[in-house]
Amino acid sequence: MSQVVIVGAGPIGATMALLLSKKGIAVKLVEASRDFKRLFRGEGLMPSGLDALEQMDLLGLLAEVPHRAIDAWEFLLSGRTLFRVDEPIEKNGKHYTTVVSQPHLLAAIIEQAETYPQFEFIQGEPVGDLLFSSDRVSGVKLASGQEITADLVIAGDGRNSVIRKKAGLKLTKLQNNLDILWFKLDSGVFAKSANIFYSILQGREGFGLFRASSGQFHIGWGLHADDNYDWQQVDWGEKLAATSPPWLAEHIVKHRESLTKPMLLSVVVGRCDRWSIPGLLLLGDAVHPMSPIRAQGINMAFRDVIVAVNHLVPLLTQSSADLSKIDAALPQIQLEREPEIIRIQKLQAQEIAQAELLHNYAFLRWGAKTFAPIIRPGIRASWLRRQKQLRQGVTKVCLVV
Structure with missing residues (x-):
């Protein structure tokens, strides 16, 4: 052997x-x-990863470790919902995107x-x-x-x-380094609410937010080469609140003492x-x-x-x-x-390119916000098409031994 x-x-x-x-x-x-x-370990299991665990007879382990499903994806632009998609995205889908410790x-x-x-x-x-x-x-x-x-x-x-x-x-x-600042924040009154993955853009700045397996909010803030500030000197409680919709800004201000110092992920x-x-x-x-x-x-x-x-x-x-x-x-x-x-x-x-377009061009941001009700179905459909393979994989993978 x-x-x-x-x-x-x-x-x-x-x-x-x-x-x-x-x-x-x-x-x-x-x-x-x-x-x-480790300071950072990715938590997100897509249907492709959950299917792989199921084939390896390991899916049952999720019941034994901290985990929680993502209930929906919502995209906010200048405080307005651009579109929202509920999980599971696939018709008759059996696996919700899940965050796991x-x-x-x-x-x-x-x-x-x-x-x-x-x-x-x-x-x-x-x-x-x-x-x-x-x-x-x-x-x-x-x-x-x-x-x-x-x-x-x-x-x-x-x-x-x-x-x-x-x-x-x-x-x-294959591309320029992607720099992300990672924060954690107490979820407070949102601890038992739906776990929505938010993508939030206000002006040229934005971040993603979801509740992790621990129940805390995790926040990923994208850094850009043309940012005109030193991220190490920023009052992040204030900056995150200023970029957030009112309900989230109020929450950040209330719980700012729980906001962790930013951890730089250079990917x-x-x-x-x-x-x-x-x-x-x-x-x-x-x-x-x-x-x-x-x-x-x-x-x-x-x-x-x-x-x-x-x-x-x-x-x-x-x-x-x-x-x-x-x-x-x-x-x-x-x-x-x-x-x-x-x-x-x-x-x-x-x-990433889609996000960069909105970051770089104020006209696009204005148009997306102004005409959101009209363009929402098309943008939502385009996003869903891109997600299919990111969620389910591209090729068929089957354990045969």
Whole structure:
């Protein structure tokens, strides 16, 4: 039976480790952090991600961890509702977009993996380097000096992947960095109201707001290259209130002491031309970091795992590992997954471009506000068309092993 080392215990690493362990494959999951409580972890599960969890028999875990559904999407322009769409968007849709505590979900998945004797979780140990044998990756070397050999190394160590750099795989950036300030705010009297994802634009400035799995409001404020202020010097309670509709402005003022200091998320979007070298496969944000638009990072990660498992399990469960067949399968995983990733990244760029048009052109903002009742059906229909693939995925992904 083969041995696999997986680097990074995020959505890729946790689910991949569990699925391989279930098949009797020896797995060592290596995670640099001592816990899952990073400053920021995406929470949004689209129907595509929920479907992937269901196929992996993990959807039931949501009942055990903090989560809440999104009830609707509403777009506000200069205090006026441009349009609103209720969940689920799809006719006869069975999955609402859901926000989930990713740290709790990851812990629950790994807890399941730990019930299998062939699984080992090495936590608090960063990987320092890759091991090679005859120009093939043969394992990893931990920062402590410990060496772990493997028939295959899988990297799911995120957008700042150490493994990607050690393997010499180049990440091609696809657009300018997207800078977002992230805040949390007590939800107060709104704690039990409908969970609406608001996109709010007032003048040239705007932000998104929703209630997270914790019940708090999460706020994402977009920064722009032409902003004429230093975000570190801003009174954010005042600025957010000034940009908000009256009901939200009043709430922010009342609860401003609960408003957290802004956390800067500088997001790089890109893809590697190659997802693998002999003995090594990269998946998820390690090889195709996504924009935060519609939380595609975690959803695409789960779908990457399903395709990779389909290709790898038949090879890794053989009595003796055929390394040449394993290496030949790695480009096939990229070939199957890459078309969806390319399309989703283009759709995310289109969403950003729409927002940039309203940011840059006062005439468009005036026209959208003034003629909202007339143009609402067309704008709503256009938005819904773009959401279909962002929500459901582009290709059919089915777990078959």
